[in-house]
Amino acid sequence: xxxxxxHSTSRPVMIGMSAHGERSIRVNVxxxxxxxxxxxxxxxxxxxQRAVLAVLALRANRPVSRSDLVDALWGEDLPPTAENSVHxxxxxxxxxxxxxxxxxxxxxxxTSTVAGYVLQVSSHRLDAHLLDxxxxxxxxxxxxxxxxxxxxxxxxxxxxxGGTPLSGIPGPFAEIERARLSELRCDLIxxxxxxxxxxxxxxxxxxxMPGLVNEYPLRESLRGLHMLALxxxxxRGEALAAFRDTRRVLxxxxxxxxxxxxxxxxxxxxxxxxxxxxxxxxxxxxxxQRGLAASRG
Numbered sequence: 001x002x003x004x005x006x007h008s009t010s011r012p013v014m015i016g017m018s019a020h021g022e023r024s025i026r027v028n029v030x031x032x033x034x035x036x037x038x039x040x041x042x043x044x045x046x047x048x049q050r051a052v053l054a055v056l057a058l059r060a061n062r063p064v065s066r067s068d069l070v071d072a073l074w075g076e077d078l079p080p081t082a083e084n085s086v087h088x089x090x091x092x093x094x095x096x097x098x099x100x101x102x103x104x105x106x107x108x109x110x111t112s113t114v115a116g117y118v119l120q121v122s123s124h125r126l127d128a129h130l131l132d133x134x135x136x137x138x139x140x141x142x143x144x145x146x147x148x149x150x151x152x153x154x155x156x157x158x159x160x161x162g163g164t165p166l167s168g169i170p171g172p173f174a175e176i177e178r179a180r181l182s183e184l185r186c187d188l189i190x191x192x193x194x195x196x197x198x199x200x201x202x203x204x205x206x207x208x209m210p211g212l213v214n215e216y217p218l219r220e221s222l223r224g225l226h227m228l229a230l231x232x233x234x235x236r237g238e239a240l241a242a243f244r245d246t247r248r249v250l251x252x253x254x255x256x257x258x259x260x261x262x263x264x265x266x267x268x269x270x271x272x273x274x275x276x277x278x279x280x281x282x283x284x285x286x287x288x289q290r291g292l293a294a295s296r297g
Contacts, residue, residue, distance in 0.1 A: 025097055025109065029057055029127060030181060031162030033169055035097070042096050048073055049089040051169045056110070056119035058177065060126050063115035072173035090117055131160050135184075138191065147195040154192040161185055186216060193225040197232065205229035217249055220258060 026036040033050040035042045044050045055072045056064055070082045079085070094107045101107060111118045123129045134157035141150035165181035166174045189212060196205050209226035216222055223246045230239040247258050 027053070027057055027127065028162060029054055030131075030160060030165045032167045037097075037099075044096060045089070045092055047168055047170050048085070049092060051166075051171050051174060052086065052089045053093055053119075054166055054169055054177075055173055056117060057121070057126070058128055060119050060121035060128065061123070063113050063118050065116035068116065073171040075172040127160060131157055134160070135188065138188075142191070142195070147198045151192055151195050151199070154188050154195070158185065158188055158192070186219060186222075190221050190225065193222070193229075197225070197228060202229045202232035206233050206235070218253060220246065220250070 025042075028034045033044065033054050035044055035053070044053060051073050052069060055069060066083055066086050069086045070078065073086070074082055090110065094101070094110050097109045098107055109120055111120060134153050138150050138153035138157065141147075141153060161181075165178045193205050193209070205225060206229040209222060209229060212222050213219070213226055223242065227239045227242045227246075230236075230242060243258070250256050250258055
């Protein structure tokens, strides 16, 4: 199944207005797949029908063939009525999205082309596009060593998440997207934590991290952020206890020791303040080294 996708988000956003004056549509895809028109929530039907809308929303303004939709919903486990079912789901979605459309009038929101179905969406009104923008901007600001503005962009991106992506949506497409979007959220949380530590917000990160560690207990890099934040708050004993807990969890759950970058930390040494927490953080490493050099200046 090859469905190149935009990134998605969760906050309700407008999908636009038809040429017939149809009221603006809002859609959530990061969380439960839901839609609203004029403040009224729309009945999107069965989970599979919602799955069709999710695929079309993540491929907004590009055609999605019926065969791609079939693959997205069922993969290799096809029911005999798969293609007819997709046709029915699209027909019902058109009725839901444009209830005032005349029976034989062409849909202005969910159109048909030779190549497939297209959900017509203004890019600035699509949640997937908004997430892409915030993440791209954050990465640009990281490259420019602008940690403060990077945090603002990451905060905006993370606020778009409203729960488990595509919650309750069946099919291989949804499984893949749930994993991708959940991983993206973890990455953004880590990048935000790195930037916050560079800005000196150690106490805030020390307060936030326990909940995130509980949510992602095997995410070693989040535990590394927690340890570093505790140390920089002067809580060396708690930092060491956090390391010991990390080691216990990793051994019990995965049968492995913590990675080299965590194991080599010295909680009694000032060098810990500039040591990389893990291999994937060259940005915060370079900033910390630069700051140490300036302080010695």
